[in-house]
Amino acid sequence: MTAQPNNDFVQEVVARGGDSVTMCFQCGTCTASCPSGRQTSFRTRKLVRMAQLGLKDEVLNSQELWYCTTCYTCTERCPRNVAIVDIIIAMRNMAVAEGKMFDGHRKTAQSFVKNGHTVPISAEVKAQRKAMGLPEVPPTVLANEKAMADFDKILKATGFKKTIGE
Amino acid sequence: MAKYAFFLGCIAPLRYPGIEKSTRVVAEAMGIELVDLTDASCCPAPGVIRAFDKKTWLAAAARNLALAEKAGLDILTICNGCYGSLFDAAHELHADKNLLKEVNEILKEVGLKYSGKTNVRHFAEVLYNDVGVENIKAKITNPVGYRVATFYGCHFLKPSDIKQLDDPENPKMLDDLVEATGAVSLYRKDKMMCCGAGGGLRSQFGDSAMKFTEENLKNMVDAGSEMIVDICPFCHLQFDRAQADLKGYALPVLHLSQLYGIALGMDRKELGLDAHVTPVKL
Numbered sequence: 001m002t003a004q005p006n007n008d009f010v011q012e013v014v015a016r017g018g019d020s021v022t023m024c025f026q027c028g029t030c031t032a033s034c035p036s037g038r039q040t041s042f043r044t045r046k047l048v049r050m051a052q053l054g055l056k057d058e059v060l061n062s063q064e065l066w067y068c069t070t071c072y073t074c075t076e077r078c079p080r081n082v083a084i085v086d087i088i089i090a091m092r093n094m095a096v097a098e099g100k101m102f103d104g105h106r107k108t109a110q111s112f113v114k115n116g117h118t119v120p121i122s123a124e125v126k127a128q129r130k131a132m133g134l135p136e137v138p139p140t141v142l143a144n145e146k147a148m149a150d151f152d153k154i155l156k157a158t159g160f161k162k163t164i165g166e
Numbered sequence: 167m168a169k170y171a172f173f174l175g176c177i178a179p180l181r182y183p184g185i186e187k188s189t190r191v192v193a194e195a196m197g198i199e200l201v202d203l204t205d206a207s208c209c210p211a212p213g214v215i216r217a218f219d220k221k222t223w224l225a226a227a228a229r230n231l232a233l234a235e236k237a238g239l240d241i242l243t244i245c246n247g248c249y250g251s252l253f254d255a256a257h258e259l260h261a262d263k264n265l266l267k268e269v270n271e272i273l274k275e276v277g278l279k280y281s282g283k284t285n286v287r288h289f290a291e292v293l294y295n296d297v298g299v300e301n302i303k304a305k306i307t308n309p310v311g312y313r314v315a316t317f318y319g320c321h322f323l324k325p326s327d328i329k330q331l332d333d334p335e336n337p338k339m340l341d342d343l344v345e346a347t348g349a350v351s352l353y354r355k356d357k358m359m360c361c362g363a364g365g366g367l368r369s370q371f372g373d374s375a376m377k378f379t380e381e382n383l384k385n386m387v388d389a390g391s392e393m394i395v396d397i398c399p400f401c402h403l404q405f406d407r408a409q410a411d412l413k414g415y416a417l418p419v420l421h422l423s424q425l426y427g428i429a430l431g432m433d434r435k436e437l438g439l440d441a442h443v444t445p446v447k448l
């Protein structure tokens with residue numbers, strides 16, 4: 001099957017904050033700097049090129065899109081000031097909007113929705129906190145129902161719950 | 167006394183409470199007053215939440231920023247993830263009035279408004295820039311002699327065009343802060359390499375994350391380090407837990423606040439060292 005370039009794709013990446021995508025001249029400094037590329041099949045330069053060419057389906061379905069740790073090493077070194085992490089974030093947002101997300105990530109997002117925090121509190125941690133003279137439950141949304149309800153309203157307003165299928 | 171809204175985040179209070187406790191004690195000793203930023207949520211995490219939906223990330227960050235603004239205080243964080251998210255979100259909102267307006271439409275639903283006044287600070291750079299290394303040295307009561315691998319993490323210094331704290335390729339801030347306790351910071355290969363946990367890698371592709379961590383650990387050991395000192399509970403968690411699965415590594419992992427706690431004579435129990443997965447033998 002030959003790839004079908006999608007000309008609107010670049011425009012959407014630009015609109016979502018990845019406007020520097022058009023500046024890339026494919027020098028490969030990013031790939032050479034990428035710690036993830038050392039361990040995985042992810043090639044930063046190639047991903048940026050795929051975005052430029054409008055290979056929407058290939059990008060949004062690729063596992064490599066999720067191999068970036070957002071360490072910013074590439075962004076610091078890019079001679080064309082391409083905001084590579086912003087481009088990756090824009091494309092991840094597009095994948096998620098199409099319902100494409102991994103379970104490990106969805107779980108983190110579910111905890112965020114439920115607890116206001118990416119991880120829940122445990123009995124063990126409560127005991128540890130108490131033993132060192134801290135309140136058992138930290139003074140965050142976890143300790144105030146009204147604050148938690150406010151947080152929930154924000155997530156409803158942005159449609160986040162729907163985004164992650166809740 | 168400089169006063170800040172203390173932003174806890176998730177991993178410190180809910181996985182390594184010793185980091186929270188040490189920060190409270192150390193801040194007071196250093197003349198920094200911390201007022202709890204009550205009702206705050208997750209920053210939200212840049213790795214998954216920003217990657218999932220930038221609008222949600224911005225709105226929830228703006229709620230946290232607005233809570234601090236209401237308290238009339240700047241935010242102090244102890245985590246690179248929180249620092250990265252809140253700093254970046256504030257930067258975007260302060261630069262783009264339309265975006266700020268959009269976000270305020272959402273905040274209106276919960277009776278909040280953000281006008282763009284909150285500065286976001288990291289504990290490490292507050293110690294360095296506001297307290298100063300010489301003043302810190304004068305306050306240390308129990309100097310240590312550890313041989314340390316400093317771990318800056320990624321989102322403390324980068325993106326450097328907006329953070330403007332130190333050279334992102336060859337920084338010295340954390341090394342100077344560590345050496346203020348009497349410890350020695352050892353140079354090593356690939357010192358600025360990412361721990362591997364960020365961007366959602368740990369939660370979905372843990373094996374890949376582990377490869378980053380192992381490479382870092384190898385470079386630390388090769389340089390003769392006997393412990394890791396970090397400034398991010400998420401890097402901290404990655405290094406602390408990874409060593410249980412990787413054979414042959416046993417480097418204790420301390421957050422800067424815990425190292426300072428030791429150098430100020432804090433009790434081992436208050437430092438939370440026994441809750442670490444990799445044993446902390448000092």
Ligand code: SF4
Nearest residue numbers: 024026027028030078
């Ligand atoms: S370093 Fe910049 S210009 Fe070079 S290939 Fe990567 S994104 Fe393109």
Ligand code: SF4
Nearest residue numbers: 034068069071072074
């Ligand atoms: S930010 Fe992502 S793409 Fe860039 S060097 Fe780091 S892991 Fe690689």
